[in-house]
Amino acid sequence: MGRMVVFVCVGCGAVLTTPVSQVALPVHAAQKFGHELLPALLESGTYAVDPEPSGPPRRRWEEVGADEAAARGVYAPVYTLSYGPPGRVGVAPGDVRGTVLIPERCDGYCLGLDGRDGPNLACEGCGQAVATRIDDCTLWQVVWLDPRAVRPVGVEAPARRVVGWEALREEHPGTPPVEQPGRWSPVWTAAVAVALARLLAVSGGKRMAVPDGPVAEAFRKAIDILLPPGAPTREMVLAGPGLPAAITDIALVPQHPQTGEVWPTDARAVVPLAADVWMYLAFHDDRRLVPAASGMPDGVRRDDPPPLLPWRPFRPDWEMFVSTLALLPEVRQPWLRAIYDQVRERRYQHPFW
Structure with missing residues (x-):
């Protein structure tokens, strides 16, 4: 490393x-x-x-203007831009x-x-x-x-070992999506929001099919709300270590937590997702076993500990979503800029529900 x-x-x-x-x-x-x-x-x-630049001094968007902001890599209005050191x-x-x-x-x-x-x-x-x-x-x-x-x-000190892709699944099995006392993990809400913004940018504004299961639970609701209705014309699938290699339309792939490397694939469009979230989506089985109707003592027919369930539907982090979109050149396209404005203006109205 x-x-x-x-x-x-x-x-x-x-x-x-x-x-x-x-x-x-x-x-x-x-x-x-x-x-x-x-x-x-x-x-x-x-x-x-x-x-990215960070910290003071900061300047308001109205003072900076769209051209100067674009030269800085910001392509949609934000409240302020940092002029601190990168x-x-x-x-x-x-x-x-x-x-x-x-x-x-x-x-x-x-x-x-x-x-x-x-x-x-x-x-x-x-x-x-x-x-x-x-x-x-x-x-x-x-x-x-x-x-x-x-x-x-x-300095002379033992360097950390870089975990290879194949060993990553065993050593980094993934971050569970739900924490005590039943709230969604902030790591998940941020990672999904960032990936969602990038998925929309590569979609071209066309409806995409999302695989069933945990991926659908994380992404499908927001995609259905933000993209126009109709039959899907694009397809998004998981691709990465431990999954069958396949050339596809849009691949959601892991990003290595140590090196930042994105899993290589021949997909036409590639969207990285934080590896700890990707691993959980790819390999964790959330199906709950149903006990037999008879032949099992009442004291055994239980989950111990009981499964940790969220107290509300999953919602990506709206602020991470809009801040990611603002840094993507594609947001200058009218259809994606409309989504950006819609989510930004509906902060308190649950724009992903």
Whole structure:
């Protein structure tokens, strides 16, 4: 997976992290979910790079204009565009060393820090602002290292093994879609929303057939609502390790969680899906066994523990959906721009139901 590195302060050279190795940026990195504390975005011992600009200063869409925004890779109206530096480096909060909080920048929405005032961690050695800790409610907990204030230095440490595609199914069997006490996993709502936006972009606005089972439960309702009615003229199927190889129309394939590599296929259109969600869709069997009508004691005729069931229908994360669409050039097509506007304007009206 490449060498291990530590990140050091560019001002004084102080070490600011434990040894870490690079992984793909999780698809849910920018997600806001619920009103409770979320876990860490990244596993200890790893880091990920966000290629997009982030943080202050920010400018309103009306001030920037469509042409300048398109040059920045944003193709539909958003509230603001960041003019901060691209390439921030995310690490698990527990992997940070040698930093202190900057008290005047420790504001947040509810239960912690949300980084609204810019970097809130300083190098303990020289006092330079080097990172932003995020641990408020609704946000995945992470420390974003400022790419202008840190640099990587290679170290002698055991490098993490890259899991091959064939072993991925065993070592990463997938993230269950439902969490306690019956809510949909935020990882699922984000991953499906991002893939849904990309599916629509490659569909050309034509109705697509969706395979039955878990894939239909995740995607079919939204596709039926957003695309025009009628008989399907395109077909979407799962393709990836452990499934029969077939050339098809639209392939929903896994994206490797370590390398970011997309499963290679000869399909005419390829849409990546986070591997932990793809694996569950491809291989998990949600069918419930029905006990025999007789011959089984009452005390045995039960599920133990009982299956965890969601308390409401599945709904992709609308904000992740529109933010993904805004970064796709296809959204400039009138039919897809109409979908973008429809979902964006119906935020509180459940646009995927």
